[in-house]
Amino acid sequence: EFVRRHGVRFQLGVAEHFSIAALKQQGFKYIFLGIGAGRARHLKLDQGEDRVLDALNFLQNFRQNGDYKLGKNVAVIGGGNSAMDAARAALRCEGVESVHIVYRRTRTYMPADKEEFDAAISEGVRFHELLLPVAFSGGRLTCQRMALGEPDSDGRRKVHPVEGAFQTLTIDTVISAIGEQVEREVLEKNGLRFDHQGRLVVDPATGETSVENVFIGGDALRGPSTVVESIADGKRAAEVIMRREQIEPDVLPDFRQKFDSQQRLIELRGRKGNIVPFNAQDHHQEAARCLACNFVCDKCVEVCPNRANVAIAVPGFHDSYQIIHMDALCNECGNCETFCPYSGAPYKEKITVFWTEADFLDSTNDGFYLMSRNGSFDFRTRLNGTIGTIQLDKDGKVLKSTYKENSPEFNAFLQILKTVHGQHSYLLPESSS
Ligand code: SF4
Ligand code: SF4
Structure with missing residues (x-):
């Protein structure tokens, strides 16, 4: 309604006749394509007779009809927020007794938001990691077992099949939530070019496609993206079009420069x-009384009666202050969990400093304790549940490490460890020798 009130006219129901040439003939000099990425990726499965649903269709029907006949056992394939939504919706369908999320990597590498994942698990969804579905027939979903391999260029560990290792789940319906893609044929039919890697050819400065005066943005350009990014694409195209028409756009100031x-x-x-x-x-x-919790939270620091959560400045993070949990000071009252506005449980989830080996072994928190300081500093560490050791020199240089990976999680963990070691050593026990 807001857009309509600005004078924009809507013509609905024209998608199937969508033609850039026809639009240009009708006098539209500039065209912006905001067609989204609505086609579900195809789940490669030896399918048999059993039912495989697409997550978006399922969710749409569920929303309209409130119910779906899925049988007793449902498997949702995928690790994004759509998979979490589909799993939680499936749980609410009549007759469903169990819902399984099947994902080929591990929890650490899932794209789903933590709160979405936690909500699904707390409602009873079962999670299976390192499984790749390969066949679905006779009510049995056969999955290839996978193992983590080397990190790829963006730091995520690749996965590879474990030879001869399979797991079978008893499943009535499979819901595929492995992502959506743009309708490439529609774009190609309209003359838009793709490069040899299958990416749409677009001027990165303007969003203009290989067809003159035809712009694209949002999910159709980027794949799954945020509303903010999509709005930015539209704004950029509008400014380019106005300049080509010798209209100086009345652009808003760039607040980033002033902030x-x-x-x-x-x-x-x-x-x-x-x-x-x-x-x-x-x-x-x-x-001026506002503490701008959206900008800097630290609630868990303030509400802890034992000062067991501390905020320290750690270089290299988007949020310049990171919360460190002090195991020895915590009596697990749960106050910080109650007050965390993001439904977090800082005393269980934040990188934890331990003072003794017994405390370290008694906990499942990721974190570290200083085993000895004889010239070098030897830390026993736990990251993603894996126990290892990291040896630093007095300047924080890594001398030895049992971790081979170079993942974002490891680098973040190491950065926190180095910062505590270098600038906040008062948090570490004095007596390690
Ligand atoms: S659970 Fe631990 S860290 Fe959280 S408020 Fe209580 S004492 Fe503090
Ligand atoms: S863990 Fe929760 S309470 Fe603590 S800073 Fe983060 S969002 Fe705030």
Whole structure:
């Protein structure tokens, strides 16, 4: 309605006749394609007679009809938010007794948001990692067992099949949630070119395709993307079109240049602990009481009665302050979990500093303790549940490590370890020798 009120006219139901040439003939000089990526990727499965549904269709029908006959046991294939949605919706269908999410990598590499995954698990969805479905027939879903391999260019570990290892699940319906893609044929039919790697040829500065004055943006250009990115694509194309028509766009200022996040952080930290009385008349004073929790949270630090969560500045992170949990100070009261606005459980989930080996072994938290400091500093560590050791010199250089990986998780863990070691060694026990 907002767009319509600005004078934009809508013509609905024209998708199947979509033709750039016809639109140009009708007098449309510039065209922006925001057609999304609505085609489900094909799940390669020796399918047999059994039912395989596409997650988006299933969710759409579920929303309209509120029910679906899926049988007793359902498998959802995929690791994104659509897979979590489909699994939770399937749980609500009449007659369904068990829902399984089957994913070929591990939990660490799943694209689904943590809260979506946690919600699915807490509702009773069962999670199977390192399984690749290969056949579905006679109510049996056969999955190839996979193993993690070397990291790829973006740091995610590749997977490879474990020879001769399979697992079978008893399943009535499979829901495929392995992602969506753009309708490539539609674009090709309209003369848009793709490169040899199958990527659409687009001017990165303008979003213009290989067809003059035809722009593209959003999921159709990027694959699954955010609303913000899609809006930015549309805005960029609109500005280019206006300039070509000699209209100077009245662009909004670039707030990023004016927003000094470090300065904001200092200002907000200065507000904490200052009790400023409520003043209904002075709106500036009232606004200045805001602690901007959306920008810097630290709730778990403030609500802990034992000061068992600390925020320290760690270089290289998007959020410059990271929460470190101090195991020895925590009595597991659960306060930080209650107050975390992101449904987190900081005392279980944050990188944890342990003071003794017994405490370390008594916990499942990822974290570390300082075993000895004889010239070098030897840490016993747990990352993604795997126990190892990392030896640092006094300047934080890694001398030895049992970890071979170079994943983003490992690098983040190492950065936190080095920062505690180098700048916050008061958090470590003094007596390690
Ligand atoms: S659970 Fe531990 S860290 Fe969380 S508030 Fe309680 S004592 Fe503090
Ligand atoms: S763990 Fe939760 S409470 Fe603590 S800083 Fe993060 S979002 Fe805030």
